[in-house]
Amino acid sequence: MLEVRGLRAGYGRAQVLFDLDLEVRAGEVVALLGRNGAGKSTTLKAIMGLVRPTAGAVSFDQHDLTALEPYQIARLGLGYVPEDRRIFAGLTVAENLEVGRQRPRHGAPGWSEQKLFQLFPALATLRERQGARMSGGEQQMLCIARTLAGNPRAVLLDEPSEGLAPVVVEHVARAIGELKQAGVAVLLAEQSRHFTERVADRTYLLETGIIRQP
Numbered sequence: 001m002l003e004v005r006g007l008r009a010g011y012g013r014a015q016v017l018f019d020l021d022l023e024v025r026a027g028e029v030v031a032l033l034g035r036n037g038a039g040k041s042t043t044l045k046a047i048m049g050l051v052r053p054t055a056g057a058v059s060f061d062q063h064d065l066t067a068l069e070p071y072q073i074a075r076l077g078l079g080y081v082p083e084d085r086r087i088f089a090g091l092t093v094a095e096n097l098e099v100g101r102q103r104p105r106h107g108a109p110g111w112s113e114q115k116l117f118q119l120f121p122a123l124a125t126l127r128e129r130q131g132a133r134m135s136g137g138e139q140q141m142l143c144i145a146r147t148l149a150g151n152p153r154a155v156l157l158d159e160p161s162e163g164l165a166p167v168v169v170e171h172v173a174r175a176i177g178e179l180k181q182a183g184v185a186v187l188l189a190e191q192s193r194h195f196t197e198r199v200a201d202r203t204y205l206l207e208t209g210i211i212r213q214p
Helices: 040-048 070-075 093-099 113-119 136-148 166-181 193-199
Strands: 002-011 014-024 029-033 055-060 078-081 154-158 185-190 202-207 210-213
Touching: 002 040, 014 029, 014 040, 014 055, 014 185, 014 210, 029 040, 029 166, 029 193, 040 055, 040 078, 040 154, 040 185, 070 078, 078 136, 093 113, 093 136, 113 136, 113 166, 136 154, 136 166, 166 185, 166 193, 185 193
Parallel strands: 029 185, 029 202, 078 154, 154 185
Antiparallel strands: 002 014, 002 055, 202 210
């Protein structure tokens, strides 16, 4: 479903990633585990087109993503949940979900508002609340739900458990399990070995931009 080969990327003259190889199959949860600054977020951004690779190739569902813009990649069915969440603070929960809405996608589960609220029951009680008036954990659940509203076939999750209360981490772990059961490919970047061992089928260990352990 998602394949990365020989990926190099960075910022200006600072190279961050060095010849990364990884793959994620449909219905598989793969973790990219590493400390802060290891290059995890850069990897996801390079896959999503937010950082331009200097070498290598990225393919998703047999589409070459290397030269595509982020919005074109999203339209192919690759969802992205950034570390800083980036919800629309002035919009309500319902309006944030509507912004993320895309057409039904062949081969991908459909996520109606009702189904998203079943996945994250706390959001149902906050449907008319503005994003700016939500806690960090509520914003994280909303960010994941908004991404799922696009009916993706694969999802990139950047530090989904960082800084969250245990009860919210439980909701996030359950959501990842639901995605796996629905056949969605999941690549998550994480610092928590405990969380990755709980939700991931496989783990790549990333150190200073190099995969040390497949």
